[in-house]
Amino acid sequence: xxxxxxxxxxxxxxxxxxxxxxxxxxxxxxxxxxxxxxxxxxxxxxxxxxxxxxxxxxxxxxxxxxxxxxxxxxxxxxxxxxxxxxxxxxxxxxxxxxxxxxxxxxxxxxxxxxxxxxxxxxxxxxxxxxxxxxxxxxxxxxxxxxxxxxxxxxxxxxxxxxxxxxxxxxxxxxxxxxxxxxxxxxxxxxxxxxxxxxxxxxxxxxxxxxxxxxxxxxxxxxxxxxxxxxxxxxxxxxxxxxxxxxxxxxxxxxxxxxxxxxxxxxxxxxxxxxxxxxxxxxxxxxxxxx
Amino acid sequence: xxxxxxxxxxxxxxxxxxxxxxxxxxxxxxxxxxxxxxxxxxxxxxxxxxxxxxxxxxxxxxxxxxxxxxxxxxxxxxxxxxxxxxxxxxxxxxxxxxxxxxxxxxxxxxxxxxxxxxxxxxxxxxxxxxxxxxxxxxxxxxxxxxxxxxxxxxxxxxxxxxxxxxxxxxxxxxxxxxxxxxxxxxxxxxxxxxxxxxxxxxxxxxxxxxxxxxxxxxxxxxxxxxxxxxxxxxxxxxxxxxxxxxxxxxxxxxxxxxxxxxxxxxxxxxxxxxxxxxxxxxxxxxxxxxxxxxxxxxxxxxxxxxxxxxxxxxxxxxxxxxxxxxxxxxxxxxxxxx
Amino acid sequence: xxxxxxxxxxxxxxxxxxxxxxxxxxxxxxxxxxxxxxxxxxxxxxxxxxxxxxxxxxxxxxxxxxxxxxxxxxxxxxxxxxxxxxxxxxxxxxxxxxxxxxxxxxxxxxxxxxxxxxxxxxxxxxxxxxxxxxxxxxxxxxxxxxxxxxxxxxxxxxxxxxxxxxxxxxxxxxxxxxxxxxxxxxxxxxxxxxxxxxxxxxxxxxxxxxxxxxxxxxxxxxxxxxxxxxxxxxxxxxxxxxxxxxxxxxxxxxxxxxxxxxxxxxxxxxxxxxxx
Numbered sequence: 057x058x059x060x061x062x063x064x065x066x067x068x069x070x071x072x073x074x075x076x077x078x079x080x081x082x083x084x085x086x087x088x089x090x091x092x093x094x095x096x097x098x099x100x101x102x103x104x105x106x107x108x109x110x111x112x113x114x115x116x117x118x119x120x121x122x123x124x125x126x127x128x129x130x131x132x133x134x135x136x137x138x139x140x141x142x143x144x145x146x147x148x149x150x151x152x153x154x155x156x157x158x159x160x161x162x163x164x165x166x167x168x169x170x171x172x173x174x175x176x177x178x179x180x181x182x183x184x185x186x187x188x189x190x191x192x193x194x195x196x197x198x199x200x201x202x203x204x205x206x207x208x209x210x211x212x213x214x215x216x217x218x219x220x221x222x223x224x225x226x227x228x229x230x231x232x233x234x235x236x237x238x239x240x241x242x243x244x245x246x247x248x249x250x251x252x253x254x255x256x257x258x259x260x261x262x263x264x265x266x267x268x269x270x271x272x273x274x275x276x277x278x279x280x281x282x283x284x285x286x287x288x289x290x291x292x293x294x295x296x297x298x299x300x301x302x303x304x305x306x307x308x309x310x311x312x313x314x315x316x317x318x319x320x321x322x323x324x325x326x327x328x329x330x331x332x333x334x335x336x337x338x339x340x341x342x343x344x345x346x
Numbered sequence: 347x348x349x350x351x352x353x354x355x356x357x358x359x360x361x362x363x364x365x366x367x368x369x370x371x372x373x374x375x376x377x378x379x380x381x382x383x384x385x386x387x388x389x390x391x392x393x394x395x396x397x398x399x400x401x402x403x404x405x406x407x408x409x410x411x412x413x414x415x416x417x418x419x420x421x422x423x424x425x426x427x428x429x430x431x432x433x434x435x436x437x438x439x440x441x442x443x444x445x446x447x448x449x450x451x452x453x454x455x456x457x458x459x460x461x462x463x464x465x466x467x468x469x470x471x472x473x474x475x476x477x478x479x480x481x482x483x484x485x486x487x488x489x490x491x492x493x494x495x496x497x498x499x500x501x502x503x504x505x506x507x508x509x510x511x512x513x514x515x516x517x518x519x520x521x522x523x524x525x526x527x528x529x530x531x532x533x534x535x536x537x538x539x540x541x542x543x544x545x546x547x548x549x550x551x552x553x554x555x556x557x558x559x560x561x562x563x564x565x566x567x568x569x570x571x572x573x574x575x576x577x578x579x580x581x582x583x584x585x586x587x588x589x590x591x592x593x594x595x596x597x598x599x600x601x602x603x604x605x606x607x608x609x610x611x612x613x614x615x616x617x618x619x620x621x622x623x624x625x626x627x628x629x630x631x632x633x634x635x636x637x638x639x640x641x642x643x644x645x646x647x648x649x650x651x652x653x654x655x656x657x658x659x660x661x662x663x664x665x666x667x668x669x670x671x672x673x674x675x676x677x678x679x680x681x682x683x684x
Numbered sequence: 685x686x687x688x689x690x691x692x693x694x695x696x697x698x699x700x701x702x703x704x705x706x707x708x709x710x711x712x713x714x715x716x717x718x719x720x721x722x723x724x725x726x727x728x729x730x731x732x733x734x735x736x737x738x739x740x741x742x743x744x745x746x747x748x749x750x751x752x753x754x755x756x757x758x759x760x761x762x763x764x765x766x767x768x769x770x771x772x773x774x775x776x777x778x779x780x781x782x783x784x785x786x787x788x789x790x791x792x793x794x795x796x797x798x799x800x801x802x803x804x805x806x807x808x809x810x811x812x813x814x815x816x817x818x819x820x821x822x823x824x825x826x827x828x829x830x831x832x833x834x835x836x837x838x839x840x841x842x843x844x845x846x847x848x849x850x851x852x853x854x855x856x857x858x859x860x861x862x863x864x865x866x867x868x869x870x871x872x873x874x875x876x877x878x879x880x881x882x883x884x885x886x887x888x889x890x891x892x893x894x895x896x897x898x899x900x901x902x903x904x905x906x907x908x909x910x911x912x913x914x915x916x917x918x919x920x921x922x923x924x925x926x927x928x929x930x931x932x933x934x935x936x937x938x939x940x941x942x943x944x945x946x947x948x949x950x951x952x953x954x955x956x957x958x959x960x
Contacts, residue, residue: 066784069776087810284896
């Protein structure tokens with residue numbers, strides 16, 4: 057619904073964004089693809105000969121890959137599960153008539169502002185440290201042996217830290233969504249004799265589906281590439297117990313300087329992300345329409 | 347100045363022809379109303395005249411100049427939108443000043459023009475308010491004020507009253523009509539409300555399915571509609587249509603009688619039926635009479651009608667008030683208005 | 685529900701909300717508190733809440749140990765710079781998609797969003813090498829470029845959803861009133877969309893401020909923002925809790941304060957425009 061002039065103008069105004077994103081996506085991706093077929097190590101100068109799929113073979117058959125693949129899924133899935141369930145509960149609680157809701161909201165929002173490196177370090181040292189951490193003090197006070205979080209449950213510890221960072225986000229989106237729920241609908245349901253659970257299940261949850269979709273989509277984008285939290289807490293260990301794909305590729309390419317292997321890993325990561333993306337896009341396509 | 351000439355103008359979105367080839371000459375100073383059901387192309391045509399929509403083929407001339415491909419700002423037209431389209435972040439004064447500032451008018455002149463427009467539109471006390479603080483009627487007047495300060499060669503109105511409540515609508519109708527009388531500028535007014543069309547227009551163009559069915563003065567359309575569509579669209583309550591089986595030598599397929607021309611009679615009339623719902627409006631009464639084999643006929647009777655639900659009545663109408671339509675719904679002039 | 689009953693439930697809900705809110709906030713509160721303690725007090729097995737000798741020594745030590753203000757300035761330049769440059773590129777694109785829609789608009793948006801799905805490690809090696817070859821490693825400019833690009837899809841998407849709420853008729857009115865495209869955007873669109881633009885800008889500043897993949901990998905001494913400054917406290921320095929706390933407080937305080945002051949815009953922006 058516009059004139060030829062405005063359509064031409066629109067194309068011109070889209071050009072910078074599209075060009076930049078295309079360049080950002082295509083150029084490095086092609087380079088990664090190209091490197092992934094080479095025997096290319098920054099430490100070993102040579103003619104970087106073509107080795108075909110050898111890098112992929114090494115990467116995919118490496119037990120570390122399988123482990124970090126599942127770690128990635130557990131990390132994303134675990135954080136999503138915690139932030140969504142706690143987020144829904146928190147949103148419902150904050151939706152009630154309470155005194156000082158704005159102050160509670162400020163407190164709940166705060167972890168979102170904390171940079172990953174800070175939250176990982178604070179949690180690691182001040183809370184989860186087996187000797188001087190607050191949790192260790194608490195355990196001693198109760199007379200139980202303190203848990204050595206990063207030795208005994210490295211991945212779960214990271215999941216907890218990341219969940220703390222993303223809970224405010226989920227809770228506040230869901231709160232905004234709940235607040236837009238038609239109160240008359242709830243009253244009508246009450247008149248029809250619906251209890252709190254059926255009200256939640258038949259009215260609140262369907263109303264939240266769009267917001268839940270948004271949370272899943274946005275969190276997944278960021279969670280797939282969790283990096284700093286691992287770097288400053290466990291460095292992926294012990295062994296590969298808390299290594300995700302992002303971290304694995306980082307160690308290969310920038311710590312072992314194996315550009316070829318790292319690139320093959322990068323391409324694999326892109327493929328995995330694409331599979332997730334297709335799945336997610338379907339989900340949004342359905343839920344974010346209108 | 348403000349004559350607008352449409353020559354073989356068409357508009358299509360992809361394969362859909364929204365406006366079929368159309369000619370229309372709008373005279374300078376005329377108040378012309380485009381009326382028709384929703385989706386008939388009347389708003390699209392208005393937006394094409396404004397330059398907000400491309401013209402697929404044909405030419406639009408404004409004051410004798412080909413304006414088909416001119417950008418909106420150069421056409422010298424002003425438009426009042428359905429939602430008023432006021433700038434919410436600007437005061438009333440800034441809203442009215444906006445087009446003048448864009449035209450780089452001297453600030454002193456701007457102030458004078460705003461004061462004059464505000465006086466005409468009773469907005470003087472509201473100049474420093476934001477649109478959000480105004481009532482619907484006031485917002486409408488601001489939108490009109492923004493249009494008149496530019497002294498355009500023609501005003502375009504896109505269903506400007508449809509967001510107002512009924513009583514305000516009557517007032518604004520009068521105000522716009524008065525404005526037209528005092529400015530004597532061409533106005534093109536789009537509406538789906540035939541009452542607005544009848545009361546305000548010098549001429550009405552009735553749109554249907556992307557074509558203009560008929561153009562004429564309100565009374566021409568009321569008295570001599572060229573087809574069933576126009577006959578049914580103009581007039582309230584709607585004209586009654588009665589299907590008849592065509593006789594040899596008589597091409598009449600259906601008859602049309604306006605409610606106000608049907609009379610209840612004690613003698614043997616043209617139709618006989620039983621009274622259904624009776625609607626008393628005080629000044630007049632609408633009777634819905636069920637006639638066997640014909641359907642429900644609406645009769646507009648005088649205010650103190652005493653007929654009741656279930657009464658049997660005879661109905662008649664003066665012969666020269668009955669319209670005859672042929673198989674294509676075209677009015678058969680020779681039978682309809684001798 | 686009678687009045688007493690509802691007052692009672694309000695009290696219960698209030699208590700519950702404050703307790704949970706307090707727990708969520710506690711790590712930050714504890715960090716701030718610890719930053720004013722002595723190292724001995726910080727690791728004490730029976731930590732005290734307020735009854736300790738308040739000291740600013742940790743802040744002095746942290747400032748002496750590394751050039752905090754350089755890192756701070758890098759963070760400011762990178763996050764504000766990339767957000768503003770991003771805005772310049774994203775506004776025209778969002779205008780096009782919101783007001784001149786066609787059949788491809790939806791797909792284009794989805795494609796832009798999908799570039800966000802591209803894992804950074806997929807392009808890690810070439811970006812690193814390209815940056816090395818172009819001399820962009822460890823420079824503010826290099827990071828502004830990267831941050832602009834990785835947040836561009838989010839900016840376009842958010843601005844698009846905000847622009848969509850503005851009736852096209854208002855822009856058409858401006859066009860009829862003789863406004864050029866620039867005037868239409870600057871005098872009409874941007875002022876009306878200001879709250880949305882503010883939340884877009886804020887959210888992107890926060891995302892860029894806290895971004896900790898590219899900032900850690902592409903910087904060393906010169907352009908390292910606060911994320912990298914704090915990463916240097918990973919063990920063994922992290923065991924000095926008081927100093928770690930002081931450094932952490934200094935790293936998060938600017939954005940925490942900015943975020944709290946703009947809470948209203950931010951909550952709106954948090955949903956990335958997906959929830960009204």
